Amino acid sequence: MRWETLTAPELRAMAGPDTLPVLPIGSLEQHGAHLPVWTDSHAAHNIALRAAQLATTRAIVLPPIWLGLSEHHLPYGGTISSDFATFHGMVRSVVRSLKAQGFKKLLIVNGHGGNIEPLAVSVRECAHEFAMAVVAVTWPNAAPAEIGKILTTQANIMHACEGETSLWLAMEPAQVRTDRIPAPGNTPPAPAGYSRFYSFWERAAPTGVRGDARAATAEKGEAILAAVTTAIATAMDNPVLWTQPDPVWDPARSAPG
Numbered sequence: 284m285r286w287e288t289l290t291a292p293e294l295r296a297m298a299g300p301d302t303l304p305v306l307p308i309g310s311l312e313q314h315g316a317h318l319p320v321w322t323d324s325h326a327a328h329n330i331a332l333r334a335a336q337l338a339t340t341r342a343i344v345l346p347p348i349w350l351g352l353s354e355h356h357l358p359y360g361g362t363i364s365s366d367f368a369t370f371h372g373m374v375r376s377v378v379r380s381l382k383a384q385g386f387k388k389l390l391i392v393n394g395h396g397g398n399i400e401p402l403a404v405s406v407r408e409c410a411h412e413f414a415m416a417v418v419a420v421t422w423p424n425a426a427p428a429e430i431g432k433i434l435t436t437q438a439n440i441m442h443a444c445e446g447e448t449s450l451w452l453a454m455e456p457a458q459v460r461t462d463r464i465p466a467p468g469n470t471p472p473a474p475a476g477y478s479r480f481y482s483f484w485e486r487a488a489p490t491g492v493r494g495d496a497r498a499a500t501a502e503k504g505e506a507i508l509a510a511v512t513t514a515i516a517t518a519m520d521n522p523v524l525w526t527q528p529d530p531v532w533d534p535a536r537s538a539p540g
Contacts, residue, residue, distance in 0.1 A: 298385035310351035327394030337516035429510035444494025453504025
């Protein structure tokens with residue numbers, strides 16, 4: 284079910300606790316010389332649609348938000364970035380609009396690594412403000428073990444890599460500039476457990492790619508899509524995710540003695 288193809292009366296009739304709106308969020312940023320800048324948004328939208336078809340829960344997929352936090356990719360060109368205040372404002376506006384129309388929950392399917400931390404804060408704030416179950420998942424985190432078994436040159440999804448290139452080969456192979464796939468670089472990893480800003484030029488110069496996209500195949504892409512969409516569909520049907528948030532900010536709310 285695609286939100287943009289339905290009429291207002293049809294959507295009004297679906298509002299309520301039994302319908303799950305799904306919001307894909309991605310980015311518009313460089314993905315090397317071989318993948319489109321639309322990669323993260325297209326993947327999130329495609330995965331959300333496929334998962335909605337598999338779920339028992341009635342899910343309606345909204346058009347994707349294509350503007351994410353991508354300032355770390357700006358040196359390469361082709362990138363349009365948001366800041367956190369604007370990003371949170373977009374997410375909050377969607378939640379507020381859904382709440383006003385009688386929807387009780389929202390799943391966000393994220394396709395961009397730079398959105399992970401901002402989304403964690405946004406869904407927390409929106410859950411408190413609107414008393415709605417607002418849940419976010421970054422699609423590679425939905426089935427990491429299964430993805431690790433599919434990939435042959437890396438353990439997880441990186442950037443414009445074996446995994447993301449495989450997705451494009453499965454979804455729209457004509458979009459992959461196969462003659463421009465670079466050899467992998469050798470960027471040293473940053474120490475784990477520390478948070479700071481790095482531009483992607485600092486982490487993946489000069490190609491803008493992390494991982495070995497030369498190993499990508501359509502078969503791997505189909506396998507990744509199957510694993511991820513099955514996992515997300517299962518989560519859509521899991522009642523534990525969709526309980527009413529505890530009203531911790533309510534002065535009347537206190538734990539029993």
